[in-house]
Structure formats: structure tokens, C-alpha cells
Amino acid sequence: MTHVPRYAVNCSLIFTELPVLERPAAARAAGFDAIEFWWPWQTPTVSDAELDAFAAAVRDAGVQLVGLNFFAGDLLGPDCGVASIPARTNEFRENIELVIGLGGRLATRRFNALFGNRVDGVAASEQDELGVAALIDAARAAGSIGATVMVEPVSGPKPYPLRTAADAMAIADRVRREGRVDNIGLLADFFHLARNGDDVAAAIDSWADDIVHVQIADAPGRHEPGTGELDLRGWTTRLLDAGYDGWIALEYVPSGSSADSFGWLPVDERAAAIR
Numbered sequence: 001m002t003h004v005p006r007y008a009v010n011c012s013l014i015f016t017e018l019p020v021l022e023r024p025a026a027a028r029a030a031g032f033d034a035i036e037f038w039w040p041w042q043t044p045t046v047s048d049a050e051l052d053a054f055a056a057a058v059r060d061a062g063v064q065l066v067g068l069n070f071f072a073g074d075l076l077g078p079d080c081g082v083a084s085i086p087a088r089t090n091e092f093r094e095n096i097e098l099v100i101g102l103g104g105r106l107a108t109r110r111f112n113a114l115f116g117n118r119v120d121g122v123a124a125s126e127q128d129e130l131g132v133a134a135l136i137d138a139a140r141a142a143g144s145i146g147a148t149v150m151v152e153p154v155s156g157p158k159p160y161p162l163r164t165a166a167d168a169m170a171i172a173d174r175v176r177r178e179g180r181v182d183n184i185g186l187l188a189d190f191f192h193l194a195r196n197g198d199d200v201a202a203a204i205d206s207w208a209d210d211i212v213h214v215q216i217a218d219a220p221g222r223h224e225p226g227t228g229e230l231d232l233r234g235w236t237t238r239l240l241d242a243g244y245d246g247w248i249a250l251e252y253v254p255s256g257s258s259a260d261s262f263g264w265l266p267v268d269e270r271a272a273a274i275r
């Protein structure tokens with residue numbers, strides 16, 4: 001059975017001209033009823049007042065927060081996760097309770113755990129052990145609210161080790177096996193997979209049952225669909241035909257204004273019945 005696509009706006013890359021707490025309402029004004037965020041703060045721990053203000057902004061906007069990152073460092077700078085980095089894995093661990101607590105308040109059920117860059121002087125196997133152990137803890141915590149942790153392949157020049165769907169699934173399978181948990185899956189970002197040279201159609205065919213969340217952007221440029229060369233619509237249809245009924249998050253950098261970047265998607269297709 002083919003499902004109808006359900007779209008969510010990534011408010012960490014879109015509407016960045018606005019303060020964080022104003023972005024959920026901006027997404028709603030553009031016609032969407034679902035959003036996602038990277039961890040909205042620069043530190044792994046924040047005050048109860050900051051958490052309360054963020055939760056209130058989401059609720060007051062009338063949108064659902066369908067995806068949230070664990071703390072991953074400075075994603076727009078040198079970092080790409082901290083879970084597998086010996087000097088920083090504790091930052092990931094101390095962030096788990098806050099992320100899951102916030103997710104519990106907002107009925108969020110998908111949490112992205114970026115693994116971490118390779119670092120000099122540390123064996124890859126040691127980093128993988130740290131990362132897997134951290135993700136096991138995250139999955140167990142997420143399980144307490146019926147939620148799922150996601151592992152994501154990422155492109156770009158950073159020394160991030162998970163580049164293909166197979167790379168990410170190898171880690172997810174280790175977490176399942178060693179942690180005896182099953183609430184971990186693949187975040188399929190079509191932009192990153194394509195930029196890394198992965199065969200996106202083949203990845204969909206191989207891992208459709210493991211894909212728990214999707215993000216899209218066109219390439220080159222990482223802008224909205226239609227600005228580049230990727231077959232985003234074809235890949236999305238292929239995944240929906242395989243039975244995927246999750247969210248498709250718009251995680252792109254608008255080529256112009258945020259509001260104008262939604263022109264490719266008719267207004268009547270932006271909202272979805274939240275379930």
C-alpha cells in the first residue's frame with residue numbers, strides 16, 4: 001500500500017532568520033503541522049525554564065515536534081556528534097535525560113543520535129565501542145516513552161565514519177545485538193546518501209523496513225527540491241510504495257527566503273493528519 005507523504009519542516013535550517021522560539025509558529029503559518037529540530041541549544045544541558053519555553057512555543061504554534069537531535073556539538077562548525085568521541089561522550093550521556101524528557105512532553109518519537117567524527121590518536125574500534133554503548137543507553141531511555149533512536153549517514157568534509165546506509169545499519173545492528181534493544185533504525189537523508197555516492201534506490205530497497213525517518217534536500221547546494229539534480233520525488237515514491245508511513249523532513253538551506261522555499265509543494269499538501 002502506498003502512503004501519502006507527510007512533511008515536516010526542519011526549523012534548525014529553515015526560518016533561521018527568526019529566533020528559535022518563533023520558528024514553530026512560522027512553520028504553522030506556512031501551512032505545516034509538523035516540525036523537527038536539531039538540539040536547539042549550544043550546550044548539552046539547559047535550564048528547566050529554557051525547556052519550558054521551548055515546549056510552550058511548540059504547543060502554542062499548534063505543531064507536532066516529530067524529530068529531535070541529541071546534542072551533537074556545533075553542527076554548523078566542526079562537529080558531527082559527540083557520542084563516539086572519548087573526551088565528549090559524557091556530553092551525549094548527560095543530554096539523554098533532557099532529550100527524552102522533552103520528547104515525552106511533546107509526544108516526539110524520533111531522536112537522531114549523530115555518531116561523532118573520527119579523532120586522531122584513538123583507534124576506530126575504540127570509538128565505535130564508545131558510540132555503540134552510548135546509543136544503547138539512548139535507545140533504552142527512548143524505549144521508556146515508546147520512541148526510536150535514529151542513526152544517520154552524513155556527507156561533507158568532516159571525518160564522520162558513517163557515510164552509507166550500510167555503514168549506519170552496521171552500527172544500528174550492533175546496538176540491537178549488544179544492547180538487546182529493537183528501537184533503533186535508519187535516518188535516510190537522501191541528500192547525504194546521494195552526495196556520498198550511495199545508490200539511494202538500492203538503499204531503499206535493502207533497508208526499507210529499517211528506515212524510520214527521512215530528510216530531503218536537493219544537490220548540489222542543499223537547497224529545496226527542484227533546485228538541483230536529485231530524484232527526490234522518485235525516491236520518496238519508491239519508499240512510500242514499500243510501505244513507509246513516517247515523516248519526510250525538509251532539511252534544506254533555503255535558496256532565498258524561507259517562505260519562498262516552499263513553492264515546490266502545494267499548500268494543500270503541507271499539512272498532514274498527525275498520528
